[in-house]
Structures are given as structure tokens and as C-alpha cells.
Amino acid sequence: MVIYENVLCSVCGCLCDDIEVTVEENKIVKVRNACAMGTTKLLNYYKERNTKPLIKKDGKLIPTNLDEATSKVAEILVNAEYPLIYGWSLCSSEAIKVGIELAEEVGGVIDNQASVCHGPGIQALHNSGLPTCTLGEVKHRADLIIYWGCNPEDAHPRHLTRYTLSPKSKFIKDPKERKLVVIDVRNTITAKKANLFINIEQGADFELISALRAALKFEEIEEERVAGLAVEQIEEFAEMLRSCKFGVIFFGQGLTQSLGKSKNIEAAIALVKDLNDYTKFALIPIRGHYNVAGANEVTAWQTGFPFAVDFSKGYPWYNPGETTAVDILRRGESDAALIVGSDPLAHFPKEAADHLAKNPLAVIDPDISVTALAADVVIPSAFTGIEVSGTAYRMDRVGLLMKKVVDPPEGVLSDEEILRIILKKVRILKGVA
Amino acid sequence: MALLIKNGIVYDPLNNINGEVMDIMIDGNKIVSSINESKAQVIDASNKIVMAGGVDLHSHIVGPKVNSGRILRVEDHYKDLVAKTRFTRSGSGYSIPSTFVTGYRYAIMGYTTVCEPANPPLKMIAVHDELNDIPMIDKTSFILFGNNWIVMEYLKEGKIKECAAFIAWVLKRMKGYVIKIVDPGCEEEWKWGNDIEGLDKEVNNFGITPKEIIRGLCEVNKLLSLPHPIHVHTNMLGTPGNYRITIETMDCVKNIANNNQPLIHMTHVQFHSYGGSNWASLSSATDEIADYVNKNKHVTIDMGQIIFTDTTTMTADGSFEYKLQKLTGERWVNSDVEVEESAGIVPIHYRRNNYVHAVMWAIGLELALLVNDPWRVFMTTDHPNGGPFTYYPKVISWLMSKKARERVLKRIPRMSRRRTNLEDIDREYNFYEIAIITRAGIAKILGLKNKGHLAPGADADIAIYDFNPKQYDPSRDYKEVVRAFSKAAYTIKDGEIVVKDGEIIKPVIGKTFWVESEISRDLESSIASSLNEKFRDYYTVSVDNYVVPKDYLYKPWPIQVKAKI
């Protein structure tokens, strides 16, 4: 029996690093400190698992070997004019690096899940910048914590206890000094814990932020109500923002996926900039998957662009709305797809997913995903952060090295290793090896 | 494999070689005194300049702040897209090139070693993840300590040895090379949105002054026998009248010095040499700065030259970037890092017709021209703060040619000319001096014994430039200087030809070096055991997950020194 301490959890963007994992005969038997999602993953990941590569013959996925499967993937990619290589938020940086090289080699598009989660926030960053900080800054300094369009008690269960509301702080001696505000269209379980819950109208975030900015500057708001709130309530809230010592807004997909999208975040950035003239204020995107932030980081430093990078011209090209996965699929432009560490058939609108299912489709994933059900080739990979080590980036872009605690099943390789084999085969097929 | 560089015009200041025509011999990755010439590959370097590979002392090439800059400035990439070739990966520029392009562009200019000057320890996994993706050059990282809680607490308690042991622990575990100090104490205040002025005001909650932090870290640097002095970006960067605090900073460690050895490096001093009391009265104070540097051998400086172009400012001086965006109305990134530092990013376009920018341009050059000893002033643009590193050839031409300077001078506002001294300076650098401020002097101040020179035993990192001093006069033919230094005829890295005629012909991976200062076992273990608790209270990650394992680096290269504790 071995007990591993300070193991990283490979579920959400919190990337909690204090998990204690007990391993007996290469099996995880006990997990401490993790949330329900983390515990479930660590204790169940290996159950009902497919460890054999699958290939579609006569409309059915049947077991094959790694050599045939990787050759098939290479062939699919080389034969395509405009392949889409998508996923990466459940992979290590090391795997993403090979993915970018592969996309460059085949002249395809590499996109990651930011496209459909925090892409609008990144686009807002292009246009406005971002006053932000690491989670430890919040832990020590924040006396005003705002969750806007996000519900961490469901999606990031340890966020409040580890980073915002109740962690030990150098400067905040009594946790009661911290005020929690939730702005949401639903009265979520996070909202139920708040000192102030602002039940906003769906899609009215931009209006509320604009009104707050006006109130902050003591301007007259002519309307009686904005975004479903009385103007007096908005003015009181503006005063609360102005008078804190250190405030932080965590924003989620309530802002990025609602009407306005990047414009909502641009407005929030403008608000936080304004607030820094009165006090210290930061804005932090509350990122979903454990390495979606890393997918943006690695893609940005290797190409200059954080997601949706099109290599079809030989150099990287980025134009959200044109080179983003959903748009490419909806226009029916891709003629093959490789999905790694993602399940777009479960998460893309049907209009986009339809075309994906029609493409020659390959999937690399530890699990049998919904996408895998429609694929031509499926290659199971090892679980990063459990069976293989690798780098991931927390929602505040702190890079951390995930440990391996058990061995993968025999013959199951890491995403990185599988991708390297495919890259090599692609180069052989192209005659450039 | 053996390589023979024949008949080059060699500038090797560390070995007192000044333009002699001679052969350089390489065996494997080292320069040697003899080889079997019949088996060696021969490079005909006749009528060409041969120097050691360039060494950049201060260039922001990786790290979370650099990468935020890349993401902030996507528009900056569209004008400078780089396609994949047979040998090279694709990418983009312009002011913050992608990692591969950064490595290629340095190699093409004949540079073989680059220092990334400002990384917070908490983000060192990210830094090394990214450094791994910079090809062609050797590289290292300077680690920020000037606002670190643990450092400030030790210094406040007078525990200088413990402070030194902690810093040795960080440099070794996080794989960094230098104690970097940025806006000491003031960034902790900025994390509350506050500002403190001067070196003698106490930092709230910590009861220590910026001056005490600088002096304490200077003592630590000595105790640890670190190869490079403390590398200081002092307070009040970019503020009219700041030259006084710059001199005060240099002077505050004077009595720690002995044997006239440099023990403080003041970086991008152009941003710290301003006279006047506001932007309208801004003037050059390089006379005062250069005078101090000339009289005091415990100081070295680098230029931080600005270039008239569109670029991106990025610094751990988050409070300065806040003020800059208020001044310019530009986009603003701020990123505070728990326990350690802050950072900020603001795009800027330096314009020749802008009075302030023109004064800044003149100040950078004045510093290099007024400091008499080229071994104590180094060429930088504080990439990308003053301008992209790809403009180094232009800076070299300005230093070598009064005519090149005059071409710009006559185009800047008259007021800027009047408030600066550049018009009256006749000095022109020669190639020997250029070799000092771009490689020999920098390698020396970094304590890199195998770099910056061409004697047997040195690393075979070499640049060959297609410039014939017998044919051209750098003062008159400054455009030829720019041409030659922009694209090396050859760059040799670790004994291999990696660039030929200004193009990459062989991609290679450089080393990442860091310093391991060996301290007494007892001190080391007492520090290590006290850190668990500090980390639990201060950080959001455990000590285990904070450190960077050695094998995380593609080509790890520790440099050992022996501490005095």
C-alpha cells in the first residue's frame, strides 16, 4: 500500500493539489480531500474501460491493434484538405505541443475548448486587456468576492473553501470580513450562500455592467429599472464595489455564452479598470476543464494565437468566427477530424456536430466518449494525472506538474506518445520523414 | 566534428584580440587549440568579422507575462506571420515573437545565449515549459525576489543567513540564475492599489524599506557567491526626475562593495535617467548617471534603448503599467502573483515626433556613449519594452556612427534635441567595443566563463558577420553595419553550423542553465523544514508541487558555486 500526498486533481480548473491517494496493487482504493467530481474520477476512472483501439468496419467499431489504428489516423489526416484537430483541455501541455506540430504538418486547424467556453473572454482580452491575479492573492486580500454567471458550488466545488471565502489569510483575520456576491439568472446553491444575490434577467449582463459603471461615476441613470433591478439597488451595489479593500470578480459562462458574449467581458474589464481608480480589483475567468487554460497558453506561445489556429496557409492564422471549430463544422468545411481529450458530440450544438459525424473521424481519449460512438478510429489513452504525468495550468495560469500514481493498463500509451506515433506516420506518408 | 574557421577578422576582447586575422578551431562543442585540418570542415571567413556568439543580458522572451502579451496583442502577429520551412516551425512576431521564432531570430543575428530577466518563482513550471520551446539558444531565467514576503520577513528579522539559504533553495529548486529585484517593496503596496515613493518609506504590514530590501539582497548575493550581481530595476521607473533615486539605489550598496568588484547591476537605465519634474519638463540626466557610473566601479548598467516602432511594454513593475495605461489610454493587463510579485503589460508606439519618446531615444544612446568603460555598460532594448531585439543591428549602427545618429536627430523635435546631450557627443564605438557590450562584457558580468570569448576551452558558440572593415567604414557605411549584423553569414552553436547566410539550416535545442549555490547542510535542512508551514499559510500550492524537477528541462545545465554560509 502506498499513500501519495499532494496529488493534483485532473478534473476542473481549480487543479487542487492537496489530494491524498491510497494505492493498493496498482489500484486507487482511497481518496481524501477531493470533491465529489474528483473522488468519483479517481475511484471509478478504470471501470468499464475500453483498452483496445477500435476501428470501424462494416459500420461497427471492432477491436484492432495500435499500429493499424495509428496508421488509419495518419491516413485520414494526410488525405484531408482541411482537417480539424480539436480538444486538448483534458490533455497535458506535452500532448498539446505534439498536437500543434501535427496540425502544422497536415495544414489543418487546431482548436481547443476555449472556443466554446472562455473564448469570448480571450477575445475581450485582445481588445481591452485584463486586470487579474492568482488565486492566492484572493485568499489573502479579498474582502469582496463576486461570482458572476458562474456556479462554483456545482462546477468547481472546492473553489470557495480553498481560494475565496474561507482559506487562511495573512490579512483577513475573520472570514466574516469577506462579503460574497452572486449574480446569476438562477438561484443556484452558490447563490444561496451569498451575502447578496442579484437575480439578473437573462442576457442583461451588459446593461447591468454599464449601469454600474455609470453609478460608480455618480452619473444619473434615467431608467427606473435596469436588468430587472431597481436603480437604487444598482447604486448600493456600486458603493459596495467602490468601498472594498480588494475586490474580485470571477466570471463564468453566464457571461461568455449569453447574448453579447465577448462584449459582456469587455464591459466587465472596463468596470474593473474603473474600480482600480478607487481600490484594488481583479477579474478572473473561472475555467472549466483542468487544462483548458494550458491549451491556450501553449498554443499562444508556439503560434502567437490562443485557440482556433489555422495552418492551411503554412503559417498560423487566427480569426474566431472563421477558424473556430463550431463555425468550420457548421459551414461544412472540414473533411476530417481528430478529437483528443474532448467530446464535441456531447457539447457542440447539433448543427455543428452533424458535420463532425459525417467527417472521417478519429478519437483519442481515455474514455469511450459520445463522439467515439460515431468515430472511424478510437484510440484509448492513459489518464493524465493518474496514469501518466504531465503539465497543466490552473484557471489563474499557474502551471503545475501532475503526478502519476498508478501504471496504465498494458499497451495503453499517453496522448503524447500516441500523437508522436501518428506524427511520425504522417511524415512517412508525406515523404518528409 | 571538427570545424576550421579560416582567416576571419577576429574580435575577442576577453583575450585582447582586436581585429587580428586568424583561424579558430572547433572540436565537438568546444573551441580548441589544434585540430586535424585535413578532416575538418572549413569555413572561409576571410574579409568577415568573427566574434563569440552574442549574449543578451536582459530580454523578456518567456513567462506568463510575456505570453499574456502575446495573447493581448494578436494584432501584432498578423503583420509578421512566419511560415513553416523544411527546417523550421511556423510562428509569428512582431514585438513578442512566438517561442520558435524567438529562437530563430536570435540565431540569425548571431546570438547564442539569452537571459529572461523577470520570473516569479510560483510560475517557474510555466517558464520552463515555455523555455523548452525556445530553440537554437542557451537560456536562463532571473528570479524575482524584491517583493517576496518570505524574503521581506527574514530581512526584517535580521536573519540574513536564513534569507540567503531560502534564496539558494529557490534558485536551485526553481532553476533560476540571478536575484532579480523589481520596484522593491512597492509592488507589495501596489497589490493593495497603493504607491510608496522613495527608498526609505516602510512597506505596510512588513515594516521594511525598499533600501533595506536592496541592501539585504545584495548581502545575500555575496553570501551565496552568485555569478551575477543583484539585477535591479529600481523604483520610480519611467518618472521624470527619477535619476536621483537611481543614483541613490546605486549608492546604497556602495559600502557593501570590496575590491571595486561590480555588485549591483542596474538594468534598462534609460527608463531611470530622467531629469525634469513632469513630462513637460522632461530632460536627459545621463550626465549625472554616467558620472556616477564612471566614478564607482561597483556598478554596471544596461541601456534599455528605445526604438521608434510599435511595441509592447511588460514588467513586474505592475504599478508603473497602471500609470502608463492611465497616461496613454491603452489596453492594460495586470497580474499579481501571490506572495511574490506583480506584473503589467501595456502596448506602446514610440514615435520620432513625440517629444518624450525622442528624449528617451537619445538617453539610451547617451548612456552607452558617456560611460567610459564598455565593460560596465551593455546593449539591450529591454526587449520588448524599448523595442524588439531584432533592432539590435540598428542600435549597433547608432553606437558606431555619429552620422547614423544625426540622421535620426535631425528628424526629432527641436525641443528633444535641446533637452538631451546626444548632438554634442562625438564618440563612436569600434568593433572591439561592440564585441564587449554585446557578448564579452555580458558573459563576464554573468560569470559565464565559457561564453563571450574564443579561446580554447570556450563553448563553440560563434558568429561570423559579412562585413569587411578594409572595404567599409562603419561610421560612414552604417547601413552596411545594419545589414551585416541583421543576418549572420554563419552562426555556430555548440560546434554546429546552425545558420548560413542569414537562414536557419539546422534547428537545435540549447541548454537551460541555472545556479546551485552550495550552502551548509544544516542551514539547508533547517530552511527546507520551515518552508512546509510557510507554504501552507501563504501559497495555494504545496512545496512538493512548487518545485521544478531537473528532468523537466529539455537540456538542464546546473552551474555550481560554493556559498560562504
Place this chain on the structure above:
Amino acid sequence: MTLKVLLITGRSLRQGVGKEFGKSDEKYMESVSLCEISPKDLEAIGAKSGSNIRIKTQHGSVVVKAVSSESIKPGMIFIPYGPYANILLGGDTNSSGMPTFKGVYAEIEPAIEERVLTIKELVEQYYSR
């Protein structure tokens, strides 16, 4: 009867936990094939918590299980991210890259006679080549 509502999709803890059992696990299917709805609206269409309802948008139509929830305002429904929600969403991103996952016009009606498809059936029915 039929009622006009605004559809929101998003993450739920059950879905977050469900996906970690594996996408072919029943717990995942159960966590994503439901629709949270205010008790008032549920009553208005004449359905009960736990019974099946049909949701239609201009993009598609799907049957899921209704779950009464006090945290949802009348006039709004919530479906966790997943293959069922996707049937109802459009792919137009207005050149932003991001489809509208929240705030989609929808109609709901009881579907007591109809069955909720399994994920495998759903993929076969909606995505067959």
C-alpha cells in the same frame, strides 16, 4: 398545453460527477437528460416533476425528464450541458466562434407517452451518416 420559455444550458454537479463515471454510464445519461423547470410552469403545461416533456426550438426537438426546481424563475428552463441540450441549440456564432448556449427561445409541452432516448439511441437517430 404548450408554453414559451427561455432555455439556459450549463454545468451541474450531477453532470460533472456523472461524466466521471464514463459517458456510457447510466448516471451520466440521467444527469444530462433532464430539464429543470419552475413548479409554476410545470403546472401550467399540466406535467409533473419526473414526467417526460418535449422541448422544441427552431433548431430541433427532444424529449427529456422534467424536474421541478425552485431555483428556476418562471419563464425559464435549464438543461445541463450534454447531447440532449445540443439538439436544441443553433450553430450560428455571429462570427464569434461561440454558439448561444444560454438564452434560446423554446417551447415546452408534456410528452407523457414518449420515452427519453438513451445516448446510444440518440447518436444513432440524430447523427447517423
